[in-house]
Amino acid sequence: MSKTGALDLATGLGGKIDKSDVLSAVDRYEKYHEFHGGQEQGRKDNYTDMVNKYYDLVTSFYEFGWGESFHFAPRWKNESLRESIKRHEHFLALQLGIKPGYKVLDVGCGIGGPLREIARFSSSSVTGLNNNEYQITRGKELNRLAGVDQTCDFVKADFMKMPFPDNFYDAVYAIEATCHAPDAFGCYREIYRVLKPGQYFAAYEWCMTDGFDPQNKDHQKIKAEIEIGDGLPDIRLTTQCIEALEKAGFEVIWDKDLAKDSPLPWYLPLDKTHFSFSSFRLTAVGRLITKNMVKALEYVGLAPKGSQRVQDFLEKAAEGLVEGGRREIFTPLFFFLARKPLDG
Numbered sequence: 001m002s003k004t005g006a007l008d009l010a011t012g013l014g015g016k017i018d019k020s021d022v023l024s025a026v027d028r029y030e031k032y033h034e035f036h037g038g039q040e041q042g043r044k045d046n047y048t049d050m051v052n053k054y055y056d057l058v059t060s061f062y063e064f065g066w067g068e069s070f071h072f073a074p075r076w077k078n079e080s081l082r083e084s085i086k087r088h089e090h091f092l093a094l095q096l097g098i099k100p101g102y103k104v105l106d107v108g109c110g111i112g113g114p115l116r117e118i119a120r121f122s123s124s125s126v127t128g129l130n131n132n133e134y135q136i137t138r139g140k141e142l143n144r145l146a147g148v149d150q151t152c153d154f155v156k157a158d159f160m161k162m163p164f165p166d167n168f169y170d171a172v173y174a175i176e177a178t179c180h181a182p183d184a185f186g187c188y189r190e191i192y193r194v195l196k197p198g199q200y201f202a203a204y205e206w207c208m209t210d211g212f213d214p215q216n217k218d219h220q221k222i223k224a225e226i227e228i229g230d231g232l233p234d235i236r237l238t239t240q241c242i243e244a245l246e247k248a249g250f251e252v253i254w255d256k257d258l259a260k261d262s263p264l265p266w267y268l269p270l271d272k273t274h275f276s277f278s279s280f281r282l283t284a285v286g287r288l289i290t291k292n293m294v295k296a297l298e299y300v301g302l303a304p305k306g307s308q309r310v311q312d313f314l315e316k317a318a319e320g321l322v323e324g325g326r327r328e329i330f331t332p333l334f335f336f337l338a339r340k341p342l343d344g
């Protein structure tokens with residue numbers, strides 16, 4: 001069972017950071033970002049610290065609001081958010097042609113929601129690679145509860161330097177994770193190395209679209225809100241991802257921004273004008289209630305000092321994401337399927 005109660009939220013806040021250090025960790029995290037005087041190069045040079053602090057600080061909020069899978073999805077009318085998230089995971093498994101017995105790698109696996117779903121959907125073994133200790137602890141517990149702990153596991157490592165031999169995996173996927181890489185080519189090149197020749201890599205990337213104008217002040221603000229709210233060094237253009245894949249040696253089979261023909265917008269759960277009982281905690285009202293609850297928990301000492309500040313930058317993220325989605329300058333649904341050539 002996912003941790004979904006208010007007390008679960010409070011006890012998980014700060015992840016592996018000592019509770020007394022949460023406030024200073026929030027300070028240090030914020031200083032990496034433009035709104036607090038930080039710069040892109042600083043985030044890239046210190047990506048491990050920046051991203052790990054981010055996930056220690058936010059994982060409990062994510063689990064409380066989203067459940068076990070931390071990603072968006074295109075959505076049909078009359079489809080619940082939960083259903084759309086699972087369908088989006090199944091789509092990846094189908095695109096990759098995952099077969100029973102395949103050894104699959106999930107790059108940047110969170111607490112393993114997609115990993116468990118894909119392993120059960122395709123009867124494969126999935127290894128989750130993640131550099132965040134707290135998320136791995138949660139993931140192992142959830143794997144055990146789901147009964148997939150004999151076939152699926154976690155490895156704590158950086159996806160820029162993976163501890164796996166060459167030509168090892170039958171399929172590799174990444175869901176809204178490689179956007180944290182300081183350099184897309186370096187990350188894709190590692191994925192290429194560990195994938196068997198002739199096999200496939202598929203991903204959902206967070207990207208700025210062709211509609212993004214780097215000189216436009218509003219666009220810059222939206223991008224900076226998403227970066228601080230989501231622990232990102234620099235959001236790349238879709239075209240930069242394709243170039244990096246090709247440079248790494250992949251043959252790109254097809255790519256598409258799945259936001260383009262989604263019947264319901266992917267950002268709907270976070271949109272202030274939208275209300276939903278089934279994803280209530282993500283709505284503006286739900287977020288306001290969580291904000292007040294966190295304030296109270298921090299006041300009585302059940303949540304560490306600094307927790308409200310985390311909630312604040314997550315709110316900034318929600319605003320940037322909705323605005324970026326509405327203006328079609330940002331997408332979290334840039335899909336690609338790429339193949340490592342047989343002679344690669």
Ligand SMILES: C[S@@+](CC[C@H](N)C(=O)[O-])C[C@H]1O[C@@H](n2cnc3c(N)ncnc32)[C@H](O)[C@@H]1O
Pocket residue numbers: 051055068069070071107108109110111112113114129130131132135157158159160174175176177178180181
């Ligand atoms: C938005 S979460 C997505 C998690 C998961 N794919 C899902 O959909 O539930 C991004 C994940 O990437 C992981 N990550 C970020 N940078 C990483 C790195 N350098 N090496 C390994 N994992 C990383 C984070 O710890 C986090 O688990």
